[in-house]
Amino acid sequence: MEKQDNNTSRRDFVKAAAVATAGFMIVPRHVLGGKGYVAPSDKLLIAGVGVGGKGESDLTGFAKNPKAEIAFLCDVDDRRAAASVKRFPKAKYYKDWREMFDKERRHFDAVSVSTPDHNHAIVALAAMRRRKHVYVQKPLTHDIYEARVLTDAAKKYKVVTQMGNQGSSSDGSRSVMEWYAAGLIGEVHTVYCWTDRPVWPQGIPWPAAKAEVPKELDWDLWLGTAPYTDYVEKLVPFNWRGWWDYGTGAIGDMGCHMVDVPFKTLGLNYPSDVQCSVGSVYVDEFKRGYFPESCPPSSHVTMTFDSPSKQVGKPVQLHWMDGGIQPERPMELGPNEMFGDNGNGVLFIGTKGKMLCNAYGRNPRLLPLSRMDDVNVPETILRVPGQEEGHYTQWVDASIAGYGEMELSSDFSIAGPLTEALLVGNLALRAYDIRVPGANPNSFQYPGRYKKFLWDAKDMKITNFDLANQFVKREYRKGWKVKGL
Known part of the structure; x- marks a missing residue:
């Protein structure tokens, strides 16, 4: 049983600090960082589990959104992970997602799951219990029971979810x-x-x-x-x-x-x-x-x-x-x-x-x-x-906005029953x-x-x-x- 993380997340801390200081000085974002600048508090730090093949293309899709940053990579096969490791050189690499979750849980906001079907549910549920937003490749789960569990967990933990059926x-x-x-x-x-x-x-x-x-x-x-x-x-x-x-x-x-x-x-x-x-x-x-x-x-x-x-x-x-x-x-x-x-x-x-x-x-x-x-x-x-490519951006934007703030094409309330x-x-x-x-x-x-x-x-x-x-x-x-x- 995983312990609940009661510590304030990095992103929430930055947001709180920004609100506290807003009365003293308001500086336009373009002055701070130039055109296209995205404040750290508006960045979604993503950890990828399964980063070869479809996992690589998923991460690439997220990274097209300037608000997304690929912070961590995890794959059981170094051969499959090689392209993502090269594409995202600043992202720290792990082989075991459990180790990554335990060591880095305060340093990422969301998880992309692109493992074989039989490991979708266990990774996604562990992420949601840590209050991480999740994007899970299709099918959502391997078993019927797992699909029901993830659908209920999305509501319980109030995280932003999306399944990787881009045509949605x-x-x-x-x-x-x-x-x-x-x-x-x-x-x-x-x-x-x-x-x-x-x-x-x-x-x-x-x-x-x-x-x-x-x-x-x-x-x-x-x-x-x-x-x-x-x-x-x-x-x-x-x-x-x-x-x-x-x-x-x-x-x-x-x-x-x-x-x-x-x-x-x-x-x-x-x-x-x-x-x-x-x-x-x-x-x-x-x-x-x-x-x-x-x-x-x-x-x-x-x-x-x-x-x-x-x-x-x-x-x-x-x-x-x-x-x-x-x-x-x-x-x-x-x-x-x-x-x-x-x-x-x-x-x-x-x-x-x-x-x-x-x-x-x-x-x-x-x-x-x-x-x-x-x-x-x-x-x-x-x-x-962006249609199918926009499927990725939609999840990134919704995750930054917060649970319930944006409608998604294939959140788990839709993807679970499907x-x-x-x-x-x-x-x-x-x-x-x-x-x-x-x-x-x-x-x-x-x-x-x-x-x-x-x-x-x-x-x-x-x-x-x-x-x-x-x-x-x-x-x-x-x-x-x-x-x-």
């Missing part, structure tokens, strides 16, 4: 919401979201041969909350996404980008039921492989949302498709017109028409495309300057391949393959197939357990 700040996603509110396609009852992911191996057995751990990598720290296993080749830095112990598959990678648009447009919350089917991997000509450690190579997940909170009064069915599976092409779309973009898309089907957009809410259009000539809907939703809904889809995928313990090998062993799973969001459980509930909340590895997770 795009103009396109806002246009979709405005067109729908204007009634251009009537009442939506069906949504399709599809992606070409995975672009990493899935539906395969765990490698049999262990390998030597690279000297730059702290393997135990990389595993973190996950069960211990020997290091294997090609898991780090990217292919972990296809393994349930670390990643959340295609829906975890792209779902927060794709489903975010209908989720906010229709006012969706938690699904009431979920069902799925998955692509097969064959170990020989006739026998399907059984690889429960790995996400499936392709899937179709269908979720029902009973009581959307905004425009819709009837249930909405949302279809998630990955691995190259796509819905039937709309009749209103011409034979040479793009259906989504680069294997990704979102299709809304309403009582008065259809609407299509690409990943991240980009390039929204009504179907048939000739309807676009008559679109004249005023902008009623505030745009984010992530939970997607992870309910993963719950179905994992339950699909559950074998009944102790069953006769010749008997019916996979009851989950033929069920519609009923989801009780309040109690976070499947009510008609208890075997599935083991995936709602993981048991963290010994030494990594913390109160609340």
